[in-house]
Amino acid sequence: MEDKILEIKDLKKTYRKREVLHNTNFILNTGEIYGLIGRNGAGKTTFMKLITGLIKPTSGKVIFHNCSTNDIGLLIENPGLYLNLSAYDNMKIKAILVETNNNEIIELLELVGLKECRKMKVSKFSLGMKQRLSIALALLGNPKLLLLDEPVNGLDPQGISEIRNLIIRINKERNITILISSHILSELGLVCSRFGFIDNGNFFMEISREKLELNCCKQIIVLKDENIDKLIECLNRARMMYEIEENEVKIYIKENNEIKIVSLIDKLSLNIVNTFEKKSLEDYYFKITERNLRHNA
Amino acid sequence: MRKIIYKDFFVTFKSRFYYVVGVFVFGVALLSLYGIYHTLFENNITSNYAIFQMVNANNNGFFDYAAEIISGNFLSLFVAISVPVIICEAFGNGYIKNIYNFSEQKKYYIIGKLVSIFSVIAFYVFITLLATGISGIVMFKFKGIGNVKKYIVFVLLHILCNVAFGCVIMLISELFRKLSISMIIGVIYVVMLCDLLYQTINSVVLHLVNVKFDISDYTVMGNMTKLTMDSEKGDIIRTVLISVAFIAVFSVLTHILFLRRDVNCNEK
Known part of the structure; x- marks a missing residue:
């Protein structure tokens, strides 16, 4: 502590x-x-x-x-x-x-x-x-x-x-x-x-x-299917950050590994559900402030 | 406590303001002395004017003239200008924020301010002595040094009264925390409001209870203006008691106000 x-x-x-x-x-x-x-x-x-x-x-x-x-x-x-x-x-x-x-x-x-x-x-x-x-x-x-x-x-x-x-x-x-x-x-x-x-x-x-750095970096969300375990194994091996959600896996992309991950997703024929571009701290701040305002309202 | 006193002393005497006011004190003192000189010697007036009685009674030593200069409320005007600077400057420039969190600063705040007020008044008294000395070389021919013992009592009483008056201005300054407003109130009080206020209170009391009453006997300004080198023991004791009471009451009020209020500085 x-x-x-x-x-x-x-x-x-x-x-x-x-x-x-x-x-x-x-x-x-x-x-x-x-x-x-x-x-x-x-x-x-x-x-x-x-x-x-x-x-x-x-x-x-x-x-x-x-x-x-x-x-x-x-x-x-x-x-x-x-x-x-x-x-x-x-x-x-x-x-x-x-x-x-x-x-x-x-x-x-x-x-x-x-x-x-x-x-x-x-x-x-x-x-x-x-x-x-x-x-x-x-x-x-x-x-x-x-x-x-x-x-x-x-x-x-x-x-x-x-x-x-x-x-x-x-x-x-x-x-x-x-x-x-x-x-x-x-x-x-x-x-x-x-x-x-x-x-x-x-x-x-x-x-x-x-x-914060994770939240601000580029994110790719892929749909879970039979090949997802292979993807997770690769991500673990490469020490890359990801989050497993109910039906999706959120992968945090850093600048030096973007091409590698995209080609891996392509190779495993995984479906990309959504992509979030890299955000600045300002963008992140606006996003969460807006969310907070909506929440208060 | 020592640290707070030293800190306030350092800030006060590093500031150019008090030296500028000191120059004014010197100038006004010289002008007053020239007025006495001109009236007494060039016009050869030997009237019963109280102000000249002392000089005409062969008490024209150095300290008699020095006492004549600070009699009345000569110093009060300068106190009314200086005390707001002692209190408000750190609020105005925001320096108070840098040191407000120190427990000693909060605990002994008022002690530091009182010492600064006393020092500034003592400094102005010293300047009047200097002006008197120079006037002796240029205008008067002093008959000896005068009554030193009486002068010391007289000047200490004046310093005490002015510190007490400074405490009133200190409370006003703490209340407004604005240099200009506090200065204006102080100067107006010295120049005209004080007499007007006393006269009004006296007439109200006379009208209501039909008793002849003089409020100025119970105020610092009233006692200060009545002080002379030959004041009686009873008057001296009353002046001391009233001044000490004013210092105690207004210092406590100022300190409470300082501790209770939020510090929101008006930086330039």
């Missing part, structure tokens, strides 16, 4: 009778990068703010395991910085609270590539630099859990790539658990190990990276 770092039980938030987060249950495991996916106004920021205590829940509990609220580093919405102070001074303010030395400030500024600009006023920084400084701020005091809300919002492709690489490095080198939210799904797809889908304040689905 994996170690939990954060557990959320029946968390609910209501603003003037409007429920913005419905009874939510959630578990975050130590060391993972969890991607929170949802469109603008879905409840991602509210969820993050509730975890940090920036807003108070109407009901429910936020439980930290082997850590406390002091062990959270966060970047919520826009970077919150003193624009009239230097990058170093902004770091120093939090460093006083977490009692870290100047070396750690310099080390973190170096990690985010801002060591050379540490004496520059933040008002002169680009948005990407501010985002990176906010991440450095969040990392001060060696947090065990990092909450990043839309960290690539408003960044150019180079800035997005820099932040993405930084997040992966932080997770690997410092073993920090990361909860990251974004509506730029392709970015989350590249960094997260697990995904949660949220819409209208509802946590409606959770999926692992492996399962």
